[in-house]
Every structure is written in C-alpha cells, then in structure tokens.
Amino acid sequence: MGHAADTRLAAGPKESWYLGEVFTPGTKLGARPDDPETFVQVVEVTEVTTIRVPSGRLIVDSPWPEDDDPELETRVGRELAERIPPGIFRVEAAWTEAPYEFMGERFDGREVAAIRLCVTEAPVVGWEMALSVADDIETLRPGSRIGFNSETNMGSFADAVAWPTLTAPFREFWRGCQTGNRQPRETESLFDDYFERVSDEEHEADLVTFTAEGLSVVWLGRTESGAIASVAVADGYHSFSRDRSV
Template structure:
C-alpha cells in the first residue's frame, strides 16, 4: 500500500520543488535579493560527517537557548528539546549540506554569496515520493493553521541533529559558562562551520549546522511511508520556509 500523507503537513508545490532542487548541483534556486538578473545556484553537496543515533529518537533543535542558561547552571529544569515524533531505525547516518552561491555587491565590495541552503540527514537512498513537515512529539496537528510552518528557533543561528536519549550529555559543552561567558567546547570542528559532540558511553552524537533563526524540518517519505531523508531549511528563495 502506497503512502498517503496528511494534507495539513504536506509541502506545497513551491516547497516541494525547492526540497528536490536544493540537493541537485547546478540547479538554480532563485535570484539574489534585489537583483533578479543574478541567479542563486546550487554549487555542491558536501558530506560533513556521520552521526550515531542509537535510540532511534532524533532531536532537531538549537543545541542551547540563551534564555535557559541561568536555569541550567543552577540545576533547574529547562525546556525539553524538540524531539521529532517520527522514529528512525537506530544507526549511523550521513549529514550533508547543500551549498549555494549568489554573488552580490555591497557598498562597492564584491561577495561570493556562498551560503548553506539546506542540511539533510540521509536515512536511506530510497526514492522520495512526497514531503511533509516533521512534527515534534509535543506538536498538536489539530492546532496547525493553513499555511503555517512549524519550526524550531535558535538564538545563535545554530541547529543540530542529536540522539534524544543522550541529549543532556551531548549538549553539556554548549551550556558551560563562567562569569557569563561561554567556555571553550570539547567538540570536533567540522567543515562548513559545523561541530560534533560525542558521548561514547552511549555511542551517540550531536552535529551542529547553520540555521538562521532556526528552521523547518521536512521529512522525505518513500512510497511505503518510510522516512528516507530529513531536511532542515531556514529560508527558501521565493518560498515561505
């Protein structure tokens, strides 16, 4: 039986086109802001690292929130992370970034306009037949308004994929402050400005990526409803992300 998604979560035609196109090198996604003559082009797909998700429970959220630092330092409860309602098979998966370029000029200075257009977690190589927003475990689909995009928010323009079962240990380096200043993190620096934190006691990882103000999580479903890919977008040229 083929998968039939919930229409309230389904990506519209423009969003679906973007999600299919953004990971195709050479394709044009739109044009530079205020310059319709200069295209924004997908320049390449970069595999950043692999991530271990032994619990099959995936968090896609900011690794920390500034307004919770005080509570964390004093051992007080903080908000739970945005864990996705969907479950994935426990395993190790590739994290990939789609890069775009849209050259522009600003006050006489030229810039290459290279940006991260989307980040994805590759669950399988099976073909995707449809896209839908990824709900969090605490999201109520019945409260979703027409055209609304459910997203996570980030004070520092950073998002992450992480194993939910090891969340506390994996995010501890991001919450270490002394006199109000962040301490150097015990993390692995990756390409594209990403970081990886590991918890060997649980064989679990957290990988950060760029996410301007946060992002929307999209699930790429196969014809049998399995999730083949999880994509995070922060903005889409001409598309409400």
C-alpha cells in the first residue's frame, strides 16, 4: 500500500512539479520575471559534499544566532520531527542559468535553485512539508506553509546532537564583527563560497550551509512505501512564471 500524505502537509501541484523537475538537467523551469523571453533552465546537478548525521536527528535551519539575541547564544535549531537513518549522506545542488545583460555586460545568471540531502536512491513519488518537533499539525490548514526563517540568507543541514558545536564558528564570527575583530570563519568553503561545511570530530557529525532567503519550507520526498528518500529546500518555484508547454 502506498503512503498517503496528510492533506495539510502535501505539496500542491505547482510545488510538486517544481520539486520533481528542479533536479533534472535540461528542464526549463519558467521564465525570468523581468524577461519573459529568457528561460530559467536546470544546467546540472552536482554533489556538494557528504554530511554525517550519526544521531538520525536532522536540523534544517539557519546556523546564525537570532538577530534579537545580544548574548549570541546557540540558536534553537529547527529539528525535524521525522528521523532519518543514522549515516553519511550526499548533499546535492541543482544549478540553473538564465542569461541576462547588465551595463553592457553579459552574465549567465547561474544560481543554486534547490538543495537536497539524499537519504536513499529510491524514486520519490510524493512530497510533503516537514514538521519540526515543536510544530503542531492541528494548527495547520491545507495550503499553509511553515519552515525556517533566515535574515542572513543562509540555511543548513546539521546533526541535531552536535548542533551547538557545529554552529560555533558562526557565533564567533558574529562576536568578532561586533567587537571590530572580524576574522575569517572557521569553516570549509565549497564551490567558491556558495556553501560552507563544519565538522565536529567528537560526534563525527557535520553541518553544510546553503542559500536560503526569508521563509524556507523543508520538503520530504517520500518513496512508494512512505520512507524518506530526500530532504529538500527549493523555494525558487514562486520566483518566476512557468509555462509547462515549453
């Protein structure tokens, strides 16, 4: 018997289409909002890195402290209510291009349109919104969307148990900025700073960052049996017009 998602969590038709196609090179996702003649096209899907999640408890949230926290304490990360199997997983990014011209110069408009943590190789048959351990599904209505907010335009995947240690470089960087002692973050830069990676060898766990703007919904890709195949953040579906006939 297939898995039936709660209607309050199930992705809508537009979201399902986007999540299913954004990781398929060659797909035309839609037109640029400022240029209906130029399409946003998926050009490649790359493995960013691998991530260790030994506890099976996954946080998907901004690694930065709360903006209104003068003490810069560890942010209470948004831990997903559903667990994944403890292990090492690939993190993959979907890259799009939509050429444009600015000040007489031509640019390829290359961006990361979506990011996913690959749990299994099994095909995804449906998508549903991921709840956190603090969320109450009874407060949701069909079509409502919840997730994490980032005013620093950064989200991350991380092991929940190691979260305080994994986010420490971001708190220390912020403290340095406030005191005028701005030093490089103690993180590993990946793909020319599109992503960052932090490791905690005591817990044998990692954190991987990615671009995230405003409210970011976390999606669970389910297999036919209901198992989680991937965890994705892909907010680009609302940023352009889509014509599925192209």
